[in-house]
Amino acid sequence: MTGVSIFAAVLSYLIGSVSFSYVITRWVRGYDIREHGSGNAGATNMLRVVGKGPAAAVFILDALKGIAAIGLGSLLSEGQTLMMVCGIAAVIGHNWPIFLGFRGGKGIATTIGVTATLTLAAALIAGAAAILAIILTRYVSLGSLIFAAGLPVMIAVLDYPTSYIYLSLVITLLAFVRHATNIRRLFAGTESKLGSSKPRS
Template sequence: MINMVSFYCWIFGYICGSIPSAYLIVKAISKTDIRQYASGNVGSTNALRVLGPKGGALTLLGDIAKSILALALPAYLGAGRYLFYAAGLGAIIGHNWSIFLKFKGGKGVAVSVSVLTLLQPIAGIISILLFALIVWTTNYVSLGSILMAMSWPILLFLFKQPMSEVYFALLLFIMIVIQHRGNIHRLISGTERKTSLKKTENIE
């Protein structure tokens, strides 16, 4: 019974995460397909590049909202922390491999940090501040995302949280590293794209 409930929470989280916020918002505002512009990634950073700060912020809010929705079911059931892990992981996988976009999607950063912050607010907020500092000083969103995710298991371990929480955070970090393989190679080679918070890409 417990395994079935976990499975249902995972499925619910996956469906919520699959809602392609960036795709829908860019399509509604600019009548274009976000997958055809800038990095082609279906996420908040690429929406920022295509639409500018307002569109990027709106997309980010959409990603946060679907993360909250994904965790609503385990919160309602109230049957154990593992249900939150299942739903949160489902939301991240859904975002990265959306059923509505032929199993394509984003890189899971916004959804991952939303889930982590909902489960561990202090660690989440500290990591967001770290992300903001890195992006502010380097303009590399990918670098900020990777280092932010790296901080999650470290912070939870230092805060003496249950090892199940640390392992969950470590899993999220590994998933983000996998999704950023290309970015890591470009960072090393010095060819990674920088992101401006003030202008959009030319999509004409």
């Protein structure tokens, strides 16, 4: 990687590391969102703990982090690969933010921002499947995993650049790593559903 590429990736990571769920909860409620509900610094836990409005704001702002990272990559290079690398760096920052001791969210909203910017059609199809799964099962984690797994498939089917396929596999891997405990609970039948009074991480 060139110096410009490294700079772009690091800055994108720092953009991703800004935790809006933490900031907004501190502002609205005066406490750390990670100490309540599921303990996750993300929109779903915000919905359960703080409310619909703040959760919607966090979702949009987290998605904008991904869009901003792609914009940075585009500004510094015309290469498609750097844009995707910046997007991945933002997702990593969201998941493991340097500003919060590397305890962040699960990166789905930021991933949506990244993929909707670079691969809109693929993101829409994978997103539709995810939303349907959430409606039918009320498992947000299952919908998130379906979205993440469907991305590289649809990117390949819709004939996006090959580099996008490989880099989207990294995004998929990141999502599955962050949802490891959710996957175990899904198989065990103990995962919390949307609206559950006993949220899990």
